Amino acid sequence: MSDYMIEKIKFGILSPDEIRKMSVVQIISKDLFDDDGVPLKNSIMDPRLGVIEPGQRCEICGNTMRECPGHFGRLELARPVIHVGFVRHIHEILRATCRNCGRFKVPSSYIERYGDPEKAVEEIYRIYTKMKKRWPLLAKRLANTLKKEAMKVSQCPFCGAKQYKIRLEKPTSFFEESEEGNLKLTPIDIRQRLERVPDKDLEIMGYDPKEARPEWMIITVLPIPPLTIRPSIILETGARAEDDLTHKLADIVRANEKLKEALETGAPNIIVEDAWELLQYHITTYFDSETPGVPVAKQRYGRPLKGLVQRLKGKEGRFRGNLSGKRVDFSSRTVISPDPYLSINEVGVPVDVAKILTVPERVTPWNVERLREYVINGPFKWPGANYVITPDGRRLDLRFVKDRKALAQELGPGWIVERHLDNGDIVLFNRQPSLHRMSIMGHIVRVLPGRAFRLHLAVCPPYNADFDGDEMNLHVPQNEEARTEARVLMLVQKQILSPRYGGPIIGGIQDYISGAYVLSSKTTLLTKEEVIDLLSAAGYIGPIPEPAVLSPKRYWTGKQIISMFLPEDFNYRGAAKVSSGKLACNDYECFWDSYIVVKKGKLLLGVLDKKAIGSQEPESLYHFLVREYGDEVGREFIDKVFRIFIKVLEKRGFTMTLEDISLPNEAKAEIKRLLNESFEKVHELINRYRSGELEPEPGRTLEETLEIKIMEDVLRNAREMSGEIAVKYMDLFNNVFIMARTGARGSTLNITQMAATLGQQSIRGARISRGFRDRYTAHFKPGDLGAKARGFVENSFVEGLTPTEMFFHAAGGREGLVDTAVRTSQSGYMQRRLINALQDLYVEYDLSVRSIEGSMVQIIYGEDGIDPMKGIHEKSVDIDRLIERVAGHRL
Amino acid sequence: MSETKSRKSKSSKSQSASYSFDIFKHELVPKHEIVPIDEAVEILKRLGVKPEDLPWIRASDPAVRAIGGKPGDIIRVIRKSPTAGEVVVYRYVIPG
Numbered sequence: 001m002s003d004y005m006i007e008k009i010k011f012g013i014l015s016p017d018e019i020r021k022m023s024v025v026q027i028i029s030k031d032l033f034d035d036d037g038v039p040l041k042n043s044i045m046d047p048r049l050g051v052i053e054p055g056q057r058c059e060i061c062g063n064t065m066r067e068c069p070g071h072f073g074r075l076e077l078a079r080p081v082i083h084v085g086f087v088r089h090i091h092e093i094l095r096a097t098c099r100n101c102g103r104f105k106v107p108s109s110y111i112e113r114y115g116d117p118e119k120a121v122e123e124i125y126r127i128y129t130k131m132k133k134r135w136p137l138l139a140k141r142l143a144n145t146l147k148k149e150a151m152k153v154s155q156c157p158f159c160g161a162k163q164y165k166i167r168l169e170k171p172t173s174f175f176e177e178s179e180e181g182n183l184k185l186t187p188i189d190i191r192q193r194l195e196r197v198p199d200k201d202l203e204i205m206g207y208d209p210k211e212a213r214p215e216w217m218i219i220t221v222l223p224i225p226p227l228t229i230r231p232s233i234i235l236e237t238g239a240r241a242e243d244d245l246t247h248k249l250a251d252i253v254r255a256n257e258k259l260k261e262a263l264e265t266g267a268p269n270i271i272v273e274d275a276w277e278l279l280q281y282h283i284t285t286y287f288d289s290e291t292p293g294v295p296v297a298k299q300r301y302g303r304p305l306k307g308l309v310q311r312l313k314g315k316e317g318r319f320r321g322n323l324s325g326k327r328v329d330f331s332s333r334t335v336i337s338p339d340p341y342l343s344i345n346e347v348g349v350p351v352d353v354a355k356i357l358t359v360p361e362r363v364t365p366w367n368v369e370r371l372r373e374y375v376i377n378g379p380f381k382w383p384g385a386n387y388v389i390t391p392d393g394r395r396l397d398l399r400f401v402k403d404r405k406a407l408a409q410e411l412g413p414g415w416i417v418e419r420h421l422d423n424g425d426i427v428l429f430n431r432q433p434s435l436h437r438m439s440i441m442g443h444i445v446r447v448l449p450g451r452a453f454r455l456h457l458a459v460c461p462p463y464n465a466d467f468d469g470d471e472m473n474l475h476v477p478q479n480e481e482a483r484t485e486a487r488v489l490m491l492v493q494k495q496i497l498s499p500r501y502g503g504p505i506i507g508g509i510q511d512y513i514s515g516a517y518v519l520s521s522k523t524t525l526l527t528k529e530e531v532i533d534l535l536s537a538a539g540y541i542g543p544i545p546e547p548a549v550l551s552p553k554r555y556w557t558g559k560q561i562i563s564m565f566l567p568e569d570f571n572y573r574g575a576a577k578v579s580s581g582k583l584a585c586n587d588y589e590c591f592w593d594s595y596i597v598v599k600k601g602k603l604l605l606g607v608l609d610k611k612a613i614g615s616q617e618p619e620s621l622y623h624f625l626v627r628e629y630g631d632e633v634g635r636e637f638i639d640k641v642f643r644i645f646i647k648v649l650e651k652r653g654f655t656m657t658l659e660d661i662s663l664p665n666e667a668k669a670e671i672k673r674l675l676n677e678s679f680e681k682v683h684e685l686i687n688r689y690r691s692g693e694l695e696p697e698p699g700r701t702l703e704e705t706l707e708i709k710i711m712e713d714v715l716r717n718a719r720e721m722s723g724e725i726a727v728k729y730m731d732l733f734n735n736v737f738i739m740a741r742t743g744a745r746g747s748t749l750n751i752t753q754m755a756a757t758l759g760q761q762s763i764r765g766a767r768i769s770r771g772f773r774d775r776y777t778a779h780f781k782p783g784d785l786g787a788k789a790r791g792f793v794e795n796s797f798v799e800g801l802t803p804t805e806m807f808f809h810a811a812g813g814r815e816g817l818v819d820t821a822v823r824t825s826q827s828g829y830m831q832r833r834l835i836n837a838l839q840d841l842y843v844e845y846d847l848s849v850r851s852i853e854g855s856m857v858q859i860i861y862g863e864d865g866i867d868p869m870k871g872i873h874e875k876s877v878d879i880d881r882l883i884e885r886v887a888g889h890r891l
Numbered sequence: 892m893s894e895t896k897s898r899k900s901k902s903s904k905s906q907s908a909s910y911s912f913d914i915f916k917h918e919l920v921p922k923h924e925i926v927p928i929d930e931a932v933e934i935l936k937r938l939g940v941k942p943e944d945l946p947w948i949r950a951s952d953p954a955v956r957a958i959g960g961k962p963g964d965i966i967r968v969i970r971k972s973p974t975a976g977e978v979v980v981y982r983y984v985i986p987g
C-alpha cells in the first residue's frame with residue numbers, strides 16, 4: 001500500500017448528478033421493516049446502505065462491518081425544497097441578479113468606467129481572477145462589495161427588466177414584492193432563476209460555479225446517509241431504538257410520499273402546498289432541528305431531535321467534543337492530596353492505579369530478569385504486568401495465562417512486556433482548566449498506598465490546585481520519544497520559573513513562609529539536638545557548623561542552618577515583606593531584622609518571608625537562586641530547606657487561636673468610640689445634605705456627592721483606623737499577625753474584620769440601598785441614610801453579626817460569587833479563541849515568529865528575542881543584579 | 892489650537908485623502924518610512940519571505956497616506972519598546 005498526503009481539502013455543494021452517482025439505493029419504501037422485523041429493501045434501512053451486523057458481508061463493497069464505510073442512498077423528491085444552510089446565499093444571489101435574464105446586475109459606476117455591462121463583467125472578471133491568485137482575502141472583499149452593490153440596482157443593465165424587492169421570510173420562504181402585490185417564490189421558481197445565472201457572473205460574486213452552482217442549493221435529490229452514521233441501538237428489552245436521523249429520514253420519506261400522491265391524484269392546490277410545506281419542514285429540521293422560526297422537531301416523548309447541525313455544534317459536538325478533545329487510554333483521574341515528603345518532581349500514585357496503567361518495555365538481556373519477575377507477579381500483584389506481546393505480535397492477557405512462570409522463562413529479545421507503572425517512571429500530570437503550560441507537567445512516579453494522587457504543596461500554584469476535593473488527571477507516555485520530551489521539557493523543576501512573568505511560580509506558600517520566618521527570626525536559638533532534628537529533616541549528612549552562641553550554652557541560629565544550603569558565592573540584598581510600617585528598613589543597618597543580607601552564601605541579616613522565598617514573587621532571593629544556579633539547585637532548595645521550615649513549625653507548634661483575634665476591652669472601647677464618631681460625621685453630612693448646605697462636586701449630583709463623601713471620607717477611614725487600633729494592641733508574635741505580616745496567609749484587612757469591625761458592605765462599589773422601598777429591610781426607617789441602615793457592619797466576626805448585618809454581609813458576598821462565575825466563563829471563551837488563533841505560530845530557527853503558511857508575524861520573537869522565563873520581571877537585562885552578584889551589594 | 896484642529900478636520904472630510912496636521916507629532920504614532928526598492932529586496936532576502944508574507948498595511952492607513960505609500964511598497968515602522976529600546980518592523984502595503 002502506498003502512502004498519500006492530503007494536500008488540500010475543498011468544500012463544495014453536491015450536484016443532483018453527483019448524488020445520483022454516489023447513491024447505491026433509491027429509497028422508495030416508506031416502511032422500514034417487514035412483518036418479521038427484517039429491514040426492507042429500498043427503505044432507509046436497506047442493508048446496502050452499510051453492514052450493521054458483525055460477520056455479515058456488504059453487498060456493495062464485500063467488506064465486513066469493520067471495513068465497510070457504509071454507502072449513500074438517495075431520495076428523489078417529488079418537488080424541490082430549499083436547503084436551510086444556503087438561504088442567505090440564495091437570497092443574495094436572487095437580489096444581485098436579474099429576475100428576467102439571470103445576469104449579474106452590474107452597478108452603474110462600472111458600466112460608466114468600462115462602457116457596456118458585458119465589457120464591465122469581462123473586465124471585473126479579469127481583475128478578480130488575477131487578484132484571487134495573489135491576494136485571496138482581498139478578492140473576497142471585492143466580490144462581497146460587488147454583490148452588495150448589485151443588490152441595490154433596480155433595473156437590469158442587460159435586458160432592462162425592472163427589478164423587485166425580494167423578501168426572505170425566515171426560515172425558507174421567499175416573496176417578491178411587485179406592483180401587483182406579494183408573490184411567493186416557490187423553490188421551483190427560485191431554482192429556475194438560479195439556473196439562468198452564467199458561470200462568469202457567479203465567479204465575480206465570489207462563488208465557484210464548478211463546485212457550487214447555485215441551483216444545487218435547492219434540493220431535488222436528497223442523499224440518504226449510510227447506516228453507519230445513524231446506527232440503531234438494541235435495548236435490554238430487545239426492542240430496537242433508531243437514531244434521531246433515521247426518525248427524521250422516515251418523516252421525510254413519508255412527507256415525500258404524501259406529496260407525490262397529492263400530485264399524482266391531482267389533488268387541489270392547497271393540499272399540494274401543504275404537503276410541500278411539510279416536506280420542507282422535515283428537511284429543514286433534518287439539517288438543523290433548532291432552526292429559528294420553526295417549531296423544534298420532537299421525539300414522541302418530548303425529547304428534541306438532533307439534526308445534523310446539532311451533531312457538529314457546541315461543546316459536546318463533533319469538533320469540540322470528539323476532535324479537539326478526546327478520551328484517551330493510559331490515563332487516570334482521582335482526588336488529590338498533599339504530601340510534603342515527596343519531591344516537587346514526584347507524584348504519589350495509588351497502587352490500584354499503578355496496577356492498571358502500563359508501560360510497554362522491550363525485553364533486552366539487561367532487563368529480562370526484572371521483566372520475568374513482573375510477568376510472574378502477574379496483573380494482580382504490584383509490581384507486575386498486564387500483557388505480554390510475543391515477537392510475532394500476539395498479545396497475551398496475563399489474566400488468562402495459566403502458567404506465568406513458564407511464560408516468563410520464554411521471554412527474550414523481541415518480546416514486549418506491558419508492565420505496571422513503577423517508581424521512577426515519568427508521567428504527565430494535569431489539572432483543568434489548563435490555562436498555561438504549567439497546567440501539565442512531568443512528574444516522577446512514587447507508588448503509594450491510598451486512593452488519592454499526592455503532590456508536593458509547592459506545585460499547587462502552577463496547577464492552581466487546593467485539596468478541597470480537586471481532582472487531577474495523569475497520563476503515561478507510551479514511547480521513548482514522549483518520555484524523553486516529558487523528562488527534558490516538562491519536568492516540574494524545569495517549570496519553577498514562569499514564562500508568564502519573570503519570576504518563580506513554584507516556591508513557598510502558607511506554612512513554608514511562616515516556618516521560614518520563625519526559623520530565621522533573631523529570637524530562634526537552637527540546641528544541638530534541635531539542629532540535628534532539622535538537618536535530618538532535610539536529609540543532610542555531614543558536619544555541623546560551629547555554633548553562633550558558645551556560652552552559657554551552645555546555640556545555633558536559624559540563619560546558620562539556612563546558610564548551609566545556600567551556594568557559597570551567593571549574594572543577595574533586599575527588604576523583607578515584614579519591612580513595612582514601624583518595622584520598615586531599607587538597608588543593612590536594620591534594627592528590626594527586616595532587611596535581608598546574604599553575603600558569600602551566608603544569611604547575615606533579615607528574616608525569610610514571602611518576599612524572599614514566596615511563590616510568584618519576582619526578584620526574590622529564591623528567584624535569583626534558581627535563575628543563577630539552575631533548576632537543580634532550585635529543586636534541591638525546596639526539597640531540603642522547605643522541609644526544615646515545616647519541621648520548625650512541627651516542633652514549635654503553629655496555630656491560630658481565638659486569643660489571636662480577640663482584643664482587650666480598652667481596644668474595643670477605642671474602636672467603639674471611633675465608629676461612633678464616624679457615625680456622627682455621617683449624620684452631619686446627611687444633615688448638611690438635607691438642609692442644602694452640601695456643595696455638589698464637579699460632575700456629580702448632590703446625592704452622588706453625599707455618597708462619595710460618606711463612603712470615602714468617613715466610613716472607609718473608619719475601618720482602616722479601627723484596623724490600626726486592633727493591630728496596635730496585637731503582640732508581634734501573635735500567630736495570625738505573623739501570617740499576615742510575612743505574607744503566609746491573610747491580610748490586615750482580614751484581621752480587622754475578625755477582630756475589630758467588618759466595615760462597609762458594598763454592591764458595585766456603592767453602599768447597599770436596594771431592597772424595600774427607601775430602605776434595605778423593614779428594620780430601618782424609610783429614607784434612613786445613616787451608616788448602619790446602608791450596610792455598615794459595626795461588629796467583627798469575633799463579636800458576631802446582628803441579623804440585619806448578616807444580610808448586608810450576604811448581599812455583598814453574593815456579588816463576589818456572581819463576579820467570579822461570570823469572569824471564568826468569559827475568560828474561558830477568550831482563551832479558546834486566542835488559542836485557536838495562535839496555536840500554529842512557531843519560532844523559526846532565525847528567531848522570527850511565523851505562521852504555518854510561512855508569513856512573518858514578528859521579525860524577532862517578542863520584538864526583543866527575550867525568553868520571559870529567563871529575563872527578570874519584564875526586564876531583559878538587570879545590570880543592578882549583575883553588579884550585586886559580583887560586588888555583594890547594589891549600587 | 893482646538894479651533895484650528897476642528898476646522899482642518901472638517902476640510903479633510905471634503906478632500907478625503909489629505910490631513911493637514913502631522914500625525915507623527917503624536918507620541919503614540921511610531922515613525923513610518925517607505926523602504927527604497929533595492930533595500931527592500933535586500934531585507935526580504937534577509938528575512939527569507941515574499942513581500943506578501945510580511946504583515947499587511949492598507950494604503951488607506953493614515954500613516955501610509957501621510958508618507959505617500961502606494962500598494963506594493965514596503966514600509967519600515969520604527970517603534971519604541973520598553974524592553975528592546977527601538978523595534979524595527981516591516982509592513983507590505985496593500986490596496987484598499
Ligand SMILES: [Mg+2]
Binds near residue numbers: 467
Ligand atoms: Mg478546589
Ligand SMILES: [Zn+2]
Binds near residue numbers: 058059060062063069
Ligand atoms: Zn460496503
Ligand SMILES: [Zn+2]
Binds near residue numbers: 098101102161
Ligand atoms: Zn436582465
